[in-house]
Amino acid sequence: MSTDRLGDLAGAGVSIWLDDLSRERLRSGNLQSLITDKHVVGVTTNPTIFAGALSHGEAYDEQVRELAARGAALEDAVREITVSDVQQGCDVFRSTWEATGGVDGRVSLEVSPLLARDTDATVAEALDLWKAVDRPNLYVKIPATEAGLPAIARTLAEGVSVNVTLIFSVERYRAVMDAYLDGLEQAAANGHNLAGITSVASFFVSRVDTEIDKRLEKIGTEEALALRGKAGVANSRLAYAAYQEVFAGERWAALAAKGAKVQRPLWASTGVKNPDYSDTLYVTELVVADTVNTMPEKTMLAFADHGELVAGGDAVTGTGPAAREVFDAVAAAGVDLTDVFLVLEDEGVDKFEKSWAELLDSVKGQLDAAK
Template sequence: MTEQTRLAALSDAGVSIWLDDLSRQRLDSNNLVELIRESHVVGVTTNPTIFANALSHGDAYDAQMNELAARGASVADAVREATVADVRRACDVFRETWEATLGKDGRVSLEVDPDLAHDTVATSAQALDLWKSVDRPNLMVKIPATEEGLPAITNAIGEGVSVNVTLIFSIDRYRAVMDAYQTGLEQAAANGHDLASIRSVASFFVSRVDSEIDPRLEKIGTDEALALRGKAAVANARLAYAAFREVVAADRWQALAAKGAHVQRPLWASTGVKNKAYPDTLYVADLVVADTVNTMPEATLKAFADHGEVEGDQVTDFADDARRVFDALREAGVDVDDVFKVLEREGVEKFMASWDELGETVRQQLEAAK
């Protein structure tokens, strides 16, 4: 099986392949165009870590930094202008995909400032500002699924903004996200928006679940605990999909669908394998199911293209198995609720640290330009 055949099989199974990376170098070199043409990539996601890495390597941003420094732009304004420029260009690159899929794919995500993760009002305002600044219909604004983020998701959807909900770890929080989306659609309809123009994905972080639970199992150290290593992340995602199917079968969703609303597809995020003892395609091959997105770092994309296998739906009929995994985790002594609290807190903190790193990189570049 060729590289294109493997990725084509994944796409044919109903999995939209999005790249978890964007940089000006990737845009300038036409690498993104090549991935669309040759690797079935139909979308791209960004986050503060991705932009911090992009701006700290190479000279692709020098000309813009020189121009920003010349007019005395602040660090915050420079960060925003640089990131918006990249996302706007990527949206244009994906415009044909967006049109061909009737808005389902061809999406590019841009995240609100992580420092606002616990500020509903500021997140809502910035989401609308980013939507207007990028000014592309295939943008998705990323809003974290913190407790304060939930009403901001509703507010953004209610204003007709397409949203990528990020940093989802627990099934309970995921259900709250789906409720926030539906409430937002109901508000959008009341505000006169065309529901068919609004799209959303719910980014369920995968590999980080194993990265948090595995050390806890090793600390417990029993044979039963050790046998559960590497199983929690996939089980958690499978339970998320079961919750998704339950919600879209309910009367509330069916009423919205009758008005033209689109389902909020589950998105498998953080699918790069952190533990080298596990197959490098684990969080792709074991989560194949229709109506989902898998956003991959390029290394994972290449690994699947080289040796990944699509063996049919690996999610729909596995919910009971997934429940048994979590029952066993609790019986082994893992505090699952604490796991999800830690993952959300650390997820926000990591993006805040990357945002600070991004700001410091831009500050240095502006100083150098002066």
């Protein structure tokens, strides 16, 4: 067996992205070493990641002092700090972006989570971030809330590449893919080159197990308990089956003929929350070509150490019927799946709002200390 397990994973067609970015990673050369040694071809960020980065180390001190000296407003300071990190990240990945024809080498920057229920404000900020970062390998990250769906389409229509985040249910994922096709059709009507627009759809995995496992344990029957740890992977496999269906359709074929690229599924929230489960569960069980797995570094290193691929390197294709059986069994056990997905979306937005508040507080404290 190969000792380069992440290399084998990449060889199976999975794009390995790091779910983290900080100025310390950029300055120390850590990010570059992950690209060189661990086959990393992209980075995702979110408010929680930036809040953590700003609260540790001294890497931001110089910029904070400069911002304080010119009396920058708090939200403007946060914008400049995060944009600067993302610009540097994009520059590190520029050669990857070029080598993959714009498919990989991407860095994501999220619109403010405070705008998750406001379509017009989300579009305005997405376009502002695109202009501020001014790098062709940026992904503007927009949540897949009901208000986010039209914002995704309108942002794509302006030629801006989008990472759609906080997708939990297959039903909402289908709406995301529809928004992608809407956006590309409008982009073509607006005269944009479709070959230059790409997107990923970030389908969350571990949080699904966390919520459903909690409910299965409350039900407590033998049948319910036997289903723990199965819903997250099954949900993702059902999402992949939906992806295959949509991107084999006539509507997509018309866009592909104009140079459009598919919106790849991205497995997000792949760090295992339950210590009873394999620490590579959400990587090993979701290996399939033309997908992205964005991992915390801990998960990435775990796979590098002892991760395994199934025979043939495809753990997903053809698994839709078995995944449906899992979900039918979960529902039959008494889990209200509609409520599960509503709770997960609300919690996802709420968590990022709290992280955004922490980020603002952290920067405010540093600005005050620098005055």
